[in-house]
Amino acid sequence: MRTRGLVAALLAATVCLAGCAQSVDPIERLGKKAAERVGTHRPAAEPAYRRWGLDQPLAPAPSPASRRVPRGAGPGLPPVVDRVPTRDRVVFLTYDDGAERDPRFVDLVRELRLPVTMFLTDSVVGPGYGHFARLRSVGANLENHTLDHPALRGLPYAGQRAEICGQQRKLHARFGVHPHVFRPPYGTYDRTTLRAAADCGITAVALWRVSLSGDGTLAYTHGAHHLRPGDIIAVDPDETSGPTLRARTLRLLGRIQSTGLTVASLDDYL
Numbered sequence: 001m002r003t004r005g006l007v008a009a010l011l012a013a014t015v016c017l018a019g020c021a022q023s024v025d026p027i028e029r030l031g032k033k034a035a036e037r038v039g040t041h042r043p044a045a046e047p048a049y050r051r052w053g054l055d056q057p058l059a060p061a062p063s064p065a066s067r068r069v070p071r072g073a074g075p076g077l078p079p080v081v082d083r084v085p086t087r088d089r090v091v092f093l094t095y096d097d098g099a100e101r102d103p104r105f106v107d108l109v110r111e112l113r114l115p116v117t118m119f120l121t122d123s124v125v126g127p128g129y130g131h132f133a134r135l136r137s138v139g140a141n142l143e144n145h146t147l148d149h150p151a152l153r154g155l156p157y158a159g160q161r162a163e164i165c166g167q168q169r170k171l172h173a174r175f176g177v178h179p180h181v182f183r184p185p186y187g188t189y190d191r192t193t194l195r196a197a198a199d200c201g202i203t204a205v206a207l208w209r210v211s212l213s214g215d216g217t218l219a220y221t222h223g224a225h226h227l228r229p230g231d232i233i234a235v236d237p238d239e240t241s242g243p244t245l246r247a248r249t250l251r252l253l254g255r256i257q258s259t260g261l262t263v264a265s266l267d268d269y270l
Contacts, residue, residue: 048111052250056257058112061090061264070204070270077194078182081270082207082221084230090264091231091256092117093249094208096145096183098125098132099237100245106131108246110138112253115265119145119183119206122170129174136175141267144168144179144202153188161196168200181206181270204270208234214242216251227259232266 049057064086070079084092094117109116118132118140125132136142146152146163147170164182171177182202184193189205197205210233211219218227227233235248243251256263 052108052112054112054250054253054257058114058253058257059262061115061262061268062088064088064264064268073194073205074191076198077191078198078202078204080189080194080205080207082209082232083228084232084266084269086230086269088264089229089261091210091227091229091233091261092266092269093233093235093252093263094119094183094206094266095235095237095245097121097149097237098128098145101128101131102245103131103134104244105246105249106134106138108249109135109140113139114249114253115139115141115263115268117141117143117181117206117266119143119181120167120171121145121149121185122147122167124149133175136177141181141265142171142175142177142179143181143183143206144171144200145183146185149185151186151188152184152193153190155192157192157196160193161199164193164196164202165200180204181266183207206232206266206270208232210234211236212248212252214248216243216248218252218255227256227261229261 047057070081070085072079093114096119098118098120108114116135118135120132120142132140132142144164144167147166148163150163152160152163168179171179178201180201180203182197182204183206187207194205209221209223209231210227211221212233212235213219214236233252235245235252253263
Protein backbone atom coordinates (compact mmCIF):
# COMPACT_ATOMS: atom_id res chain seq x y z
CA MET A 1 0.00 0.00 0.00
CA ARG A 2 2.81 2.36 0.88
CA THR A 3 4.52 1.57 -2.45
CA ARG A 4 1.31 2.24 -4.40
CA GLY A 5 0.90 5.59 -2.60
CA LEU A 6 4.47 6.58 -3.39
CA VAL A 7 3.99 5.77 -7.09
CA ALA A 8 0.74 7.75 -7.21
CA ALA A 9 2.40 10.74 -5.57
CA LEU A 10 5.28 10.63 -8.05
CA LEU A 11 2.85 10.47 -10.98
CA ALA A 12 0.86 13.42 -9.62
CA ALA A 13 4.02 15.45 -9.17
CA THR A 14 5.06 14.69 -12.74
CA VAL A 15 1.67 15.80 -14.10
CA CYS A 16 1.71 18.91 -11.92
CA LEU A 17 5.18 19.88 -13.08
CA ALA A 18 4.19 19.49 -16.71
CA GLY A 19 0.97 21.46 -16.15
CA CYS A 20 2.68 24.16 -14.16
CA ALA A 21 5.28 24.62 -16.87
CA GLN A 22 2.54 25.17 -19.43
CA SER A 23 0.52 27.50 -17.18
CA VAL A 24 3.46 29.87 -16.69
CA ASP A 25 3.92 30.52 -20.40
CA PRO A 26 0.98 33.01 -20.84
CA ILE A 27 2.15 34.97 -17.80
CA GLU A 28 5.67 35.06 -19.14
CA ARG A 29 4.39 36.16 -22.51
CA LEU A 30 2.41 39.00 -20.89
CA GLY A 31 5.50 40.03 -18.97
CA LYS A 32 7.55 40.09 -22.15
CA LYS A 33 4.92 42.22 -23.93
CA ALA A 34 4.82 44.65 -21.03
CA ALA A 35 8.60 44.87 -21.07
CA GLU A 36 8.54 45.53 -24.80
CA ARG A 37 6.16 48.44 -24.25
CA VAL A 38 8.49 50.13 -21.77
CA GLY A 39 10.17 53.04 -23.48
CA THR A 40 7.79 52.94 -26.44
CA HIS A 41 6.01 56.28 -26.98
CA ARG A 42 3.04 56.96 -29.19
CA PRO A 43 3.56 59.92 -31.54
CA ALA A 44 2.14 63.11 -30.04
CA ALA A 45 -1.07 64.40 -31.58
CA GLU A 46 -0.50 67.20 -34.07
CA PRO A 47 -1.13 70.61 -32.44
CA ALA A 48 -4.41 72.25 -33.40
CA TYR A 49 -2.74 75.26 -35.00
CA ARG A 50 -0.79 72.98 -37.36
CA ARG A 51 -3.90 71.03 -38.29
CA TRP A 52 -5.42 74.34 -39.39
CA GLY A 53 -2.35 75.37 -41.37
CA LEU A 54 -0.99 78.06 -39.03
CA ASP A 55 2.76 78.38 -38.49
CA GLN A 56 2.45 79.06 -34.77
CA PRO A 57 -0.17 78.89 -32.02
CA LEU A 58 -2.43 81.86 -31.50
CA ALA A 59 -1.07 83.87 -28.58
CA PRO A 60 -3.49 84.18 -25.66
CA ALA A 61 -5.01 87.61 -25.20
CA PRO A 62 -3.93 89.51 -22.09
CA SER A 63 -6.37 90.28 -19.34
CA PRO A 64 -8.01 93.64 -20.14
CA ALA A 65 -7.66 94.89 -16.58
CA SER A 66 -6.44 98.29 -17.75
CA ARG A 67 -9.11 98.82 -20.38
CA ARG A 68 -10.50 102.29 -20.96
CA VAL A 69 -14.27 102.45 -21.37
CA PRO A 70 -15.07 104.52 -24.50
CA ARG A 71 -16.90 107.77 -23.88
CA GLY A 72 -20.63 107.79 -24.67
CA ALA A 73 -21.97 109.61 -27.71
CA GLY A 74 -24.00 111.90 -25.44
CA PRO A 75 -25.87 111.92 -22.12
CA GLY A 76 -27.46 108.52 -21.69
CA LEU A 77 -26.26 107.33 -25.11
CA PRO A 78 -23.89 104.41 -25.77
CA PRO A 79 -20.42 104.98 -27.24
CA VAL A 80 -19.88 104.29 -30.94
CA VAL A 81 -16.52 102.63 -31.65
CA ASP A 82 -14.72 101.21 -34.65
CA ARG A 83 -11.52 100.72 -32.69
CA VAL A 84 -11.13 99.97 -28.99
CA PRO A 85 -8.84 102.37 -27.08
CA THR A 86 -6.27 99.91 -25.72
CA ARG A 87 -2.52 99.42 -25.72
CA ASP A 88 -2.96 95.66 -25.66
CA ARG A 89 -1.70 94.12 -28.89
CA VAL A 90 -5.09 92.68 -29.78
CA VAL A 91 -7.68 92.95 -32.52
CA PHE A 92 -11.29 91.78 -32.58
CA LEU A 93 -12.97 89.45 -35.09
CA THR A 94 -16.64 90.14 -35.82
CA TYR A 95 -19.04 88.46 -38.25
CA ASP A 96 -22.31 89.93 -39.49
CA ASP A 97 -25.76 88.66 -40.44
CA GLY A 98 -25.34 84.91 -39.94
CA ALA A 99 -25.68 83.95 -43.61
CA GLU A 100 -22.73 81.55 -43.68
CA ARG A 101 -23.20 78.42 -41.58
CA ASP A 102 -20.10 76.35 -42.23
CA PRO A 103 -19.99 73.55 -39.60
CA ARG A 104 -16.20 73.41 -39.87
CA PHE A 105 -16.08 77.01 -38.68
CA VAL A 106 -17.44 75.76 -35.35
CA ASP A 107 -14.54 73.28 -35.19
CA LEU A 108 -12.09 76.09 -35.96
CA VAL A 109 -13.42 78.29 -33.15
CA ARG A 110 -13.39 75.37 -30.69
CA GLU A 111 -9.97 73.93 -31.51
CA LEU A 112 -8.14 77.27 -31.70
CA ARG A 113 -10.19 78.72 -28.81
CA LEU A 114 -10.81 81.66 -31.08
CA PRO A 115 -12.77 84.55 -29.52
CA VAL A 116 -15.27 85.76 -32.11
CA THR A 117 -18.37 87.95 -32.02
CA MET A 118 -21.39 87.17 -34.19
CA PHE A 119 -23.82 90.02 -34.93
CA LEU A 120 -27.04 88.20 -35.85
CA THR A 121 -30.00 89.30 -37.94
CA ASP A 122 -33.12 87.22 -37.32
CA SER A 123 -34.45 87.27 -40.90
CA VAL A 124 -31.05 86.13 -42.23
CA VAL A 125 -30.33 83.47 -39.64
CA GLY A 126 -33.77 81.95 -40.17
CA PRO A 127 -33.76 78.26 -39.27
CA GLY A 128 -30.01 78.28 -38.60
CA TYR A 129 -30.15 79.23 -34.93
CA GLY A 130 -28.92 75.74 -33.99
CA HIS A 131 -25.61 76.46 -35.70
CA PHE A 132 -25.14 79.56 -33.57
CA ALA A 133 -26.09 77.65 -30.44
CA ARG A 134 -23.13 75.38 -31.22
CA LEU A 135 -20.91 78.41 -31.79
CA ARG A 136 -22.00 79.89 -28.48
CA SER A 137 -21.24 76.58 -26.75
CA VAL A 138 -17.61 76.80 -27.92
CA GLY A 139 -17.16 80.41 -26.78
CA ALA A 140 -18.54 82.74 -29.46
CA ASN A 141 -20.36 85.90 -28.34
CA LEU A 142 -23.77 86.55 -29.88
CA GLU A 143 -24.81 90.18 -30.32
CA ASN A 144 -27.58 92.25 -31.94
CA HIS A 145 -27.79 93.17 -35.65
CA THR A 146 -31.58 93.91 -35.85
CA LEU A 147 -34.53 91.75 -36.84
CA ASP A 148 -34.66 92.51 -40.58
CA HIS A 149 -31.42 94.32 -41.48
CA PRO A 150 -32.83 97.71 -42.55
CA ALA A 151 -30.78 100.88 -42.90
CA LEU A 152 -31.85 102.57 -39.66
CA ARG A 153 -30.77 106.16 -40.23
CA GLY A 154 -33.77 108.39 -40.81
CA LEU A 155 -36.35 105.89 -39.59
CA PRO A 156 -38.71 106.98 -36.80
CA TYR A 157 -37.90 106.06 -33.22
CA ALA A 158 -40.68 103.45 -32.99
CA GLY A 159 -39.39 101.57 -36.03
CA GLN A 160 -35.79 101.62 -34.89
CA ARG A 161 -36.71 100.51 -31.38
CA ALA A 162 -38.82 97.65 -32.78
CA GLU A 163 -35.87 96.41 -34.84
CA ILE A 164 -33.37 96.54 -31.98
CA CYS A 165 -35.56 95.51 -29.05
CA GLY A 166 -37.23 92.84 -31.17
CA GLN A 167 -33.89 91.15 -31.81
CA GLN A 168 -32.94 91.52 -28.15
CA ARG A 169 -36.04 89.47 -27.29
CA LYS A 170 -35.31 86.91 -30.01
CA LEU A 171 -31.76 86.33 -28.85
CA HIS A 172 -32.84 86.06 -25.24
CA ALA A 173 -35.59 83.57 -26.14
CA ARG A 174 -33.23 81.48 -28.29
CA PHE A 175 -30.09 81.54 -26.18
CA GLY A 176 -30.88 83.14 -22.84
CA VAL A 177 -28.46 85.99 -23.57
CA HIS A 178 -28.89 89.72 -23.04
CA PRO A 179 -26.79 91.34 -25.79
CA HIS A 180 -25.17 94.62 -24.81
CA VAL A 181 -23.35 95.38 -28.08
CA PHE A 182 -25.19 96.43 -31.23
CA ARG A 183 -24.08 96.83 -34.83
CA PRO A 184 -26.38 98.85 -37.11
CA PRO A 185 -26.80 97.31 -40.59
CA TYR A 186 -24.48 98.86 -43.18
CA GLY A 187 -22.90 100.88 -40.35
CA THR A 188 -25.50 103.64 -40.76
CA TYR A 189 -27.16 105.23 -37.73
CA ASP A 190 -28.33 108.52 -36.26
CA ARG A 191 -28.99 109.89 -32.82
CA THR A 192 -32.40 108.21 -32.82
CA THR A 193 -30.62 104.88 -33.36
CA LEU A 194 -28.47 105.47 -30.30
CA ARG A 195 -31.45 106.48 -28.18
CA ALA A 196 -33.42 103.40 -29.26
CA ALA A 197 -30.40 101.18 -28.65
CA ALA A 198 -29.91 102.56 -25.14
CA ASP A 199 -33.59 102.04 -24.38
CA CYS A 200 -33.21 98.38 -25.47
CA GLY A 201 -30.32 97.77 -23.06
CA ILE A 202 -27.41 98.33 -25.46
CA THR A 203 -24.26 99.76 -23.85
CA ALA A 204 -22.00 100.02 -26.92
CA VAL A 205 -22.42 100.35 -30.69
CA ALA A 206 -19.65 98.56 -32.60
CA LEU A 207 -18.70 99.55 -36.13
CA TRP A 208 -15.35 98.57 -37.70
CA ARG A 209 -12.13 100.15 -38.87
CA VAL A 210 -11.09 97.14 -40.95
CA SER A 211 -13.18 94.86 -43.15
CA LEU A 212 -12.25 91.57 -44.79
CA SER A 213 -13.99 91.12 -48.13
CA GLY A 214 -15.06 87.84 -49.66
CA ASP A 215 -11.88 87.65 -51.77
CA GLY A 216 -9.65 88.12 -48.70
CA THR A 217 -8.81 91.80 -49.24
CA LEU A 218 -8.50 94.06 -46.20
CA ALA A 219 -10.09 97.51 -46.48
CA TYR A 220 -9.67 100.36 -44.00
CA THR A 221 -12.33 102.98 -43.30
CA HIS A 222 -9.79 105.57 -42.12
CA GLY A 223 -6.31 105.91 -40.67
CA ALA A 224 -3.28 103.75 -41.35
CA HIS A 225 -3.72 100.99 -43.90
CA HIS A 226 -2.37 98.29 -41.66
CA LEU A 227 -3.66 96.47 -38.60
CA ARG A 228 -3.30 98.33 -35.31
CA PRO A 229 -3.98 97.33 -31.70
CA GLY A 230 -7.66 97.70 -30.86
CA ASP A 231 -8.91 97.37 -34.43
CA ILE A 232 -12.40 95.92 -34.85
CA ILE A 233 -12.41 93.75 -37.98
CA ALA A 234 -15.65 92.96 -39.80
CA VAL A 235 -15.48 89.73 -41.78
CA ASP A 236 -17.95 90.22 -44.62
CA PRO A 237 -20.26 87.33 -45.53
CA ASP A 238 -19.72 85.67 -48.89
CA GLU A 239 -22.85 83.72 -49.75
CA THR A 240 -22.08 82.77 -53.35
CA SER A 241 -18.43 82.25 -54.22
CA GLY A 242 -14.86 82.60 -53.08
CA PRO A 243 -13.04 81.01 -50.13
CA THR A 244 -15.06 79.58 -47.27
CA LEU A 245 -15.54 81.48 -44.04
CA ARG A 246 -12.97 79.34 -42.25
CA ALA A 247 -10.46 79.74 -45.11
CA ARG A 248 -10.80 83.53 -45.03
CA THR A 249 -10.53 83.53 -41.24
CA LEU A 250 -7.38 81.39 -41.30
CA ARG A 251 -5.76 83.67 -43.87
CA LEU A 252 -6.65 86.64 -41.69
CA LEU A 253 -5.20 84.94 -38.60
CA GLY A 254 -1.91 84.51 -40.45
CA ARG A 255 -1.81 88.25 -41.18
CA ILE A 256 -2.69 89.09 -37.58
CA GLN A 257 0.13 86.89 -36.28
CA SER A 258 2.63 88.31 -38.76
CA THR A 259 2.12 91.77 -37.22
CA GLY A 260 2.67 90.55 -33.66
CA LEU A 261 -1.00 90.85 -32.73
CA THR A 262 -3.51 88.33 -31.40
CA VAL A 263 -7.30 88.08 -31.11
CA ALA A 264 -9.28 89.07 -28.03
CA SER A 265 -12.96 88.96 -27.16
CA LEU A 266 -14.75 92.21 -27.94
CA ASP A 267 -17.09 91.47 -25.05
CA ASP A 268 -14.12 91.78 -22.65
CA TYR A 269 -13.34 95.32 -23.81
CA LEU A 270 -16.76 96.93 -24.33
